[in-house]
Amino acid sequence: MNILVTGGAGYIGSVLVPKLLQAGHAVTVLDNFMFNxxxxxxxxxxxxxxxxxxDCRDQATMERLVAKADVIIPLAALVGAPLCKIDPVGAQTINQDAVEMLCRIASKDQRILMPVSNSGYGIGEKAKACTEESPLRPLSLYGVTKVNAETAVLQRENSATFRLATVFGMSPRMRLDLLVNDFTYRALRDRAVVIFEGHFKRNYIHIQDVARVFLHALENFEAMRGRPYNVGLDDANLSKLELCALIQRHVPGFTYLEAPIGEDPDKRDYIVSNARLASTGFVTQWSLDRGIRELLKGYVILRDSRYGNV
Structure with a gap:
């Protein structure tokens, strides 16, 4: 297939695009390369x-590139509540308006596969898993724009969306600000971390499995189209404190404590069911343990010491 990926040089795209090419697809990437x-x-x-x-917001550019595509994967986004708070105009115009424009200019025969965030669930119900039928209660600008963009995509017949859990794992365009990546880095480098809202639970998914979900959807599109899918690890609905205890098993000497030093703007505190995706035949390959081992190897290579003297 001819596949257009916007934001294809980002954290997820840098893993996904090579896999699409290896699978024999033709891939066009549009990216602003904001991180060089x-x-x-x-x-x-x-x-x-x-x-x-x-820029994915430029209609003339998008019309030209979309015209050649069988499938569009809009990855371009300002990801995370903190970044969206810094640039609310960018958040609105990239995360939502550009996707709504894409839905207008794409033909009904073209497929759209879009990742969104399960942070749209906001504060979940205690001991009750969020399914794709659970109400969406986004609290941050990031959550609101992603939920609105998903609504626009799912109004088309030829689309599917993926509500990603908190992603972790190594990527050529690495992000150290994601929770598992961050805590593992701090465990290795600082040997300590201070946690806020330590009992808040959330779900996790490895970036390799995220890339595999898109390939799975391409192969099973007729059975999957028109619906959202939670994408996460069923055995990884963990609190921050539970996550730290898991990392501690891999990094002896790592210590952690809880203090009221901040709060999550998305108030992510929920457990998630990924049964709908599993019913399509998708099976994850990367556990949290395997991903932490990968990160520890990656951090031997990657050191964020640009601003230090030693």
């Missing part, structure tokens, strides 16, 4: 790979 990341350099050896520097 060379993460898709290896993809340039594929004749079926094309890349363009540009």
């Amino acid at each position: 990341q060379p993460t898709l350099a290896e993809c340039c050896s594929y004749d079926a790979f094309q890349v363009e520097r540009g």
Whole structure:
């Protein structure tokens, strides 16, 4: 298939795009390369790979690129409540308005596969898992824009959305601000972390399994279209304190404590059921333990010491 991926040089795209090419698809990436990341350099050896520097909000650019696509995967977004708070105009225009524009210019025969966030569930009900039928209660601008964008995508017949749990794992365009990645890095480098809202639970998913979900959906699209899917690990509905205890088993000497030093703007405190996705035949391959082992190896290579003297 001819696949257009916006934001394809980001954290998820840098893992997904090579997998799409390896599977034999032709891939065009549109990205503004705001972090000057060379993460898709290896993809340039594929004749079926094309890349363009540009903005997903530019309608003329999108109309030209969408016209050539069988499938569009809109990854371009300002991800996370803190970044959206810094740039609320960018959050609105990239996370929501650009997706709504895409839905207008795409033909009914073109497929859209879009990742969103399960942070849209907000504060869940105690001991009751959030399913795709649970009410969406987004609290931050990030959550609101992603929920509204998902609504626009699912109004089309030829679409599916993926409500991603908190993603973790190594990527060529690495993010150290994601919870598992952050805590594992602090465990290795600082040997300590201070936690707020330590009993808040959330779900997790490895970035390799996120990429595999898109490939799975391409292969099973007729059975999956028109619906949202939670994407997470059923055995990883864990609180922050439980996550730290798990990391501690991999990093002896790591200590952690809880203090009222902050709060989650999305108030993410819920457990999630991923049964709908499992019913399509998808099986995750990466546990939290495996992902933490991967991160610890990756952090031997990656050191965020740009601003230190030692």
